[in-house]
Amino acid sequence: MSMTRKEFLGSTAAFAVTFGGGHKGMAGETAAEQVPFKAEDYASFRRTLRAFFPPGYCRKECQDPVQVEKAATIRREMIAWSNAHPDHDALDARRECYMLMRRHFYPILFPDSPFYCECGVNGGWSGARPGSSVFAVCYRFYKERGLVPDEAFDILRARSKAHLTLCCGPFVDSVHHVPPFRTIYAKGFSGVRADVAEALASCPKDDPYGRKELETALVGLDTIHEIQLAFAKKAEELLSAGLPDEAARRNMRRIAEAAKRCPWEPPQTFFEALNTMWFVREVLGYVDGLANQALGHPDAWCIGYYRADLAAGRITEDEMRELVAKFVVYADCHESGAVPVDSYDDQEVEIQLTLGGCHPDGKPVWNELTKAFLEAHIGCDCVYPKLFCRFSSTSPEEYLRTIGAMILKGHSVFTLLNDERHVANSLGYGFTLSEARDYVGGGCWEGYVDSVTDVDDSNYVSLMKLLEMTIHKDPALEASAQVEIEPIDDAKSFDDVRDTVMRNVLRFYRSLIAYAVRYGAAGARVFPHPAYTMCLDGGIKSRRDTTEGGVRFRPKAFTLAFFGSFVDSLMAIRQLCFVDKTCTLKELLDVVRSNWSGPRGEELRKAVLAAPYWGDNRPETNDLASWVVRSVHDGIDGLSNEYGGPIVLDLYAYREFMYWGRELKATPDGRRDGDLLSQGMSPSEFRCKAGVTTVINAIGSLPHELVYQSNANLTFEPSAVSPETFASVFRVYAKKGAHEIQPNCTSVAELLDAQKHPERYQHLIIRVCGFSARFIALSKRWQDEVIARHRLH
């Protein structure tokens, strides 16, 4: 398309990625000129789906009244059952819930959708799902059965309320899970069931709990089978009732046949392989109440099925493209665009799709499916699924340029995961090379080996809140949140300051870890996931639920949130008080405490803003930044979590850089009360003045091998980049060894114009933080935040 970015943003344009001349096809062939994907071709499909998915906030229920009633019935009957059986445990409840699902599951099929999967699991949050009613009826066990004392919950609440920490569940991140795709591709749910049955037959008598876990899992797996068959039956009913058009009849005939078999049995065709991704995501979200479910890696996993179907005449290229388009549009319709993106529960639906990267044998994944998914995503004007594009310094040039071209068109929907870091890290954790190479994206910016890893990654720790407490002092909070803070006021040297702050940080990390170890595994007695557990490596062998560490790899991550602001604060103290001696430490701390007021307030703030900052790539800044990572890593290294897995370190936080920043007092980095914090390992937006290469070189100086996951959200000036330069930047970034980059590409002038003329910018999608959104759908405060970002050029 020769359309300019400006024309594209306001158009209803089709999109095909071409770079002059014909598209060089895969395997050295030149593909025939394809008809670009057009959003209007899927308008009617969208209307059908939007009439089903929630009209407003993503956490609300889907709109089919029968399904809503059935889900409510399950919850109601669960509560009644629980009241009638006061001595039940969580596995009893899970078993009962599975049985109720068999009775009340209501399959939804859309005649114009080729897929069978819909269980009403919207968005990334488990809240209203029937599978979560187990948690609802067992939550009281924490108190009743003495699993966690009230005092521990009080401390957890005090820490959350003060924005010291965020934890997506009591002492555990129970929200982020990645479905076990590879297991189901390999042996189907039936294969898992056979293995569980075998394990049950040989289960030792002295392990009643393990026996019960296996027995419950069998019930869960059979429930999944029943759900699958219910789709086949529903398709047959729709066919016999009569469908108006041939396309719908074709969809239902295919479903009626496929849903009798797959994914109970492994997929046999391209269609079944694609549908398996949706089905596994939805069904485990439904039965086990799992949340934040990713989709898989279709261009890697389904290409063999597609080529076999194509060779056998079972599918045409156009049919493949139609399936791909409907696959992405299906994901996109989970959000409505009807509410402004502003808080946590608006339009963030957590559907992640992985593309590119490499196969288990190391060969690059860049094929006709990769291209179709990328083109369909922009051509059909999708915000979702989130695209997790894996890359490395040796990725095919055309793949990287295609991503660059999409970003330049204003379609910033990417989390780019660096294979070189993720594979190396996984090898360090004992994965085989082929497992390590076969990872998928999940959450906001993470990479996981599905079917092996269960995730416990969103336990945020605010370095900046600890620093704020160190400076501003809050004895009441110290008491309620059980945080012990040493002051820095009397420090005689910068090393004193640095070491004292780090002692405060480490003391708090260790306290969090101690609480997690003591109480985290209690989750198994409240919210077990037996069907899911048995699909993950290690579950069957250990006979222990994933919630208590039954699966092979269950690390627990604590994040270093607001890393850039933290480094900047320390660098400011160092520069002003101990290098330039512009003021004493006491003077600086007093000025910070007064929110930069007083006679020297502005002068000192100006000096701070001229001081070295994270991202400037000066040796002294890089050294301090690395020292921070290394000190925290070494301070918790070797500790085990409640599952017996490792404690690891992440470098990110989600929308908290705004929400928590709003309530954080002034800090030495020049922030005033309420100013925003830095994102991931990106430089602070209001400090950074450096260019592309300087910032990336600085990021490259960190010891990434000590970090489990990290992200950097970087905004490029459109006039400074081209698809070619993006490709080069990505290659360099991969070599620098960081985990992830989220590129944005906007100019301030363009965004200001978009605020004035939103109708001209319907297609402008920007990366907010761990998700993307249409710029015009953002609330004013988020629009202003995006506009205020530093542009790299």
Next chain:
Amino acid sequence: MKGKRAIVFEIERFATHDGPGIRTVVFLKGCPLRCMWCHSPESWNPSVERYSDGTVIGREMSSGEVVSEVMEDKDFYDASGGGMTISGGEPMFRWEFVEEVFSKVRANGVRTAIETSGYAPLSAMEAVASVTDLWLYDVKGMDASKHREHTGVDNRTILENLRWLDVHGANIVLRCPMIPGVNDFDANIAALGRLASGLKHVDHIDVEPYIPYGIDKAHKLGLKVYEAPSPPEGYAGEMVRRLSGFTSVSVRRG
């Protein structure tokens, strides 16, 4: 830092318009030409100076300091087929410095380009040519007297040096600034086309349409540059088309 020294008035990292790939462009102060449309009059004076608002222009750097900064982005050059470019002012005015910097970065695997008017003694050209991978060579006009009138110097040396480079196999990109009403007349364009066609090693020609960046800067320095009328829409494309009509060498918008 050791080595020869020069006054650098800007180092542009992540530059993508002065040679292939991602580059670092080092701008040296000092220029013997006085092109009437110049967009960087702050580069004329070879010494550190100040704008009327007090802002300092330029700082003295050793070749070692320049090399050290350039080397920071080596990964970007390697990934993109880029390298370093020295521009000015007229970098050949400090050709010993250029030669030294280029030798050092080439020893570290960085490709080099120079953006020059070619107004320099042949001996200097010979010295720099031995360490230069690409010449971004300005040809501002073919008529000798007009050239003198517009730039303050004769174009004979410039054209002789260009032919010398071509004979000796240098990689050349011709850069032709097009200034409305000054050098965009048919005879000049035709002569430029003939010049390019007569050379063997010109990869392509960049047409560089007039940009009025120099006016404010000149004002703040107490200097004057010519303010050409704003080029009409489509001017660059039109110039590319017209020049293409006179040569088989590829013509692009620079």
